[in-house]
Amino acid sequence: MTKTILAVDDSGSLRQMLSFSLKAAGYGVIEAIDGEDGLNKAKRQTVDLVLTDQNMPGMDGLSLIRALRAMKNYQNVPILMLTTESGDDIKAMGRAAGANGWLVKPFDPARLTEVVKKLIG
Template sequence: MSKKILAVDDSASIRQLVAFTLRGAGYQVTEAVDGQDGLQKAKSERFDLIFTDQNMPRMDGLTLIRSLRTLPQYASTPILMLTTESSAEMKAQGKAVRATGWLVKPFDPPKLIEVVRKVIG
C-alpha cells in the first residue's frame, strides 16, 4: 500500500506541483487549501507525512503543526515545512513546535522525493 501524504498550501500551483511530483513517485496525495482545511483533513484521515506552508490565511503552518502535535495519531508523524521563509528565527520557531524538517521554496522535485523517501520510505 502506498504511503499517504497531506500537502497544505494556499497556493494552488504549489499544491499541484507537490502532488504531481509525489504521485509520480507512487505516493497518495491529499491537498488542503490552508491550515484549517489541513487540520480537518488530518483529523478525518490518517497520513504518513504532512507538508505545510507557513504563510496561509485562517491558520498558518506553525499553528497547524502545534495543533497536530496535540493529537495522539500525529505526535510522531513527520511534518515538513515547505515555505519561502528561511530565517533562522522562523526555523527556530519550527523546531519549537516540533517540525521534522524545513524545505525552502522553490523546491527541486527530485530533491523533494529524496527527502520524502528518507523520512517515510
C-alpha cells in the first residue's frame, strides 16, 4: 500500500518540488499551504509522515507539531521539520514539540527520500 506524506509549506514551488521528489520515490503526497491547512488535512486523513516548514503565515511549524502530537492518532507518526532555520535553540524547541528530525533547506531529493524511507519504509 502506498504510504502518504503530508507536505506543509507556504511556498508553492517548494511544495511542487517536494511532491515531485516524493512521488518519484513512490509515495503519495498531500499538500498543505500552512499549519492550519495542514492540521485540517491531517484530521481528515491520518498520514504516514508529516514534513513541515517552520516559518509560515498563521500557524507555524512548531504549533502544527504541538497540535498534531495532542491528537491520539498522531502520537507515533514521524514528523520532520524542513526549514531554513538551523539554530540550536529552535531545533531544541522542535524536538521538545515532538519533531523526529530536522532538515535544513535547501533539500536534496535523494537525501530526503533516504530519510523518509528510513522512517516509514
